[in-house]
Amino acid sequence: MECPHLSSSVCITPDSAKFPNGSPSSWCCSVCRSNKSPWVCLTCSSVHCGSYRCDDFVVNDTKLGLVQKVREHLQNLENSAFTADRHRKRKLLENSSLNTKLLKVNGSTTGICATGLRNLGNTCFMNAILQSLSNIEQFCCYFKELPAVELRNGKTAGRRTYHTRSQGDNNVSLVEEFRKTLCALWQGSQTAFSPESLFYVVWKIMPNFRGYQQQDAHEFMRYLLDHLHLELQGGFNGVSRSAILQENSALSGSNKCCINGASTVVTAIFGGILQNEVNCLICGTESRKFDPFLDLSLDIPSQFRNKRSKNQENGPVCSLRDCLRSFTDLEELDETELYMCHKCKKKQKSTKKFWIQKLPKVLCLHLKRFHWTAYLRNKVDTYVEFPLRGLDMKCYLLEPENSGPESCLYDLAAVVVHHGSGVGSGHYTAYATHEGRWFHFNDSTVTLTDEDTVVKAKAYILFYVERQAKAGSDKL
Numbered sequence: 001m002e003c004p005h006l007s008s009s010v011c012i013t014p015d016s017a018k019f020p021n022g023s024p025s026s027w028c029c030s031v032c033r034s035n036k037s038p039w040v041c042l043t044c045s046s047v048h049c050g051s052y053r054c055d056d057f058v059v060n061d062t063k064l065g066l067v068q069k070v071r072e073h074l075q076n077l078e079n080s081a082f083t084a085d086r087h088r089k090r091k092l093l094e095n096s097s098l099n100t101k102l103l104k105v106n107g108s109t110t111g112i113c114a115t116g117l118r119n120l121g122n123t124c125f126m127n128a129i130l131q132s133l134s135n136i137e138q139f140c141c142y143f144k145e146l147p148a149v150e151l152r153n154g155k156t157a158g159r160r161t162y163h164t165r166s167q168g169d170n171n172v173s174l175v176e177e178f179r180k181t182l183c184a185l186w187q188g189s190q191t192a193f194s195p196e197s198l199f200y201v202v203w204k205i206m207p208n209f210r211g212y213q214q215q216d217a218h219e220f221m222r223y224l225l226d227h228l229h230l231e232l233q234g235g236f237n238g239v240s241r242s243a244i245l246q247e248n249s250a251l252s253g254s255n256k257c258c259i260n261g262a263s264t265v266v267t268a269i270f271g272g273i274l275q276n277e278v279n280c281l282i283c284g285t286e287s288r289k290f291d292p293f294l295d296l297s298l299d300i301p302s303q304f305r306n307k308r309s310k311n312q313e314n315g316p317v318c319s320l321r322d323c324l325r326s327f328t329d330l331e332e333l334d335e336t337e338l339y340m341c342h343k344c345k346k347k348q349k350s351t352k353k354f355w356i357q358k359l360p361k362v363l364c365l366h367l368k369r370f371h372w373t374a375y376l377r378n379k380v381d382t383y384v385e386f387p388l389r390g391l392d393m394k395c396y397l398l399e400p401e402n403s404g405p406e407s408c409l410y411d412l413a414a415v416v417v418h419h420g421s422g423v424g425s426g427h428y429t430a431y432a433t434h435e436g437r438w439f440h441f442n443d444s445t446v447t448l449t450d451e452d453t454v455v456k457a458k459a460y461i462l463f464y465v466e467r468q469a470k471a472g473s474d475k476l
Contacts, residue, residue, distance in 0.1 A: 113186060114434070118195070118444050131432060132461070136465065192443075214426065217416050218295075226294075272293050272357075298327050317385050319384065389411045416460050
């Protein structure tokens, strides 16, 4: 909500140094009385928390946009300061025999052209997902080729303005800000880009992610894809962007996975279909249903949960194949998941099995590293071995005989890694491949890396791209 004194001051997040009693804990929102993430006006001392119950987040700027002007000035200074250091690093990379080999493209050596994403306050979860998606070529190219949308007219044209919910959502577009962010990456014109506009739109339409606390990268990815899908269905400013998808036969022709309505590029790229098969253990009645999915969440089998590194000698290493097998194997449901059998007319013990009825173009695999105990949410820090090339999904298909010899092979495009012990803390980074080179994305910092480093990562989310042409015969 906007403070009436916003024209003469700004609202800031308080810390203990700014309060006479040495702690912000005694300050609470004047609306909901929450003391979580309070914001205080420097002129009138009005305090709000910016939570969903209080209708909207605080607009952190003056009406004249003075704070934004300061930010832009500081950003220009920062870019200038990093220019010399960037050129020096490029020179060192070109002189290195290892990196010269990595950077050799079409017979010539090139420098790093990747752009980092600035951390806006525990936004590494968002940065890791954005960098991963930016390196999924077919998905990224679709958004980059969309026409720009003019969000503002008249006096506000060309000005970065963040509207409150009371003004309606007509002037924000997640698709547009996502497009701008993807266009800013891989241009090589700056060392780091600030996704501030995108982050404020996320705050606007995804209340769960308001504030500056650490969030779960997988949860953010699902919310992001779902909202992109919904907005693409509805279009913007009266123009349906999903119409562009219909013109792209490569995306729309074979796609039959529709989640929440008509198909979009989200379901065309990430959409697959599961067959859920349940059998009553009393009468043998079988029930089948088909469920669309954008990603698969895989348990790490319990027998591997104490094995934290690849080099430990206490038993075999957990592999991605073990996780996939655990997901698709026949499972007897426990007492809390009794199946309502239509023949027996009551809940009975039953078995469940998943088959993949349709594979997506990009297979997103989420390893369930966080689980609830009696009192807290723990992290499973087990190393899971995964292939860079040739992940073979044929044995998990419902009708594998209908698939071609290489139609079920996938190659790794990106990996999201969580560093730390808990979901509400730690740090997210990503590895991704771009034009044959592997990069490590750590917020503003982007570095070249190698395959040996990537395969040692404790993966949290894996993005595999369907193989289009014949290559090596490596398989999982």
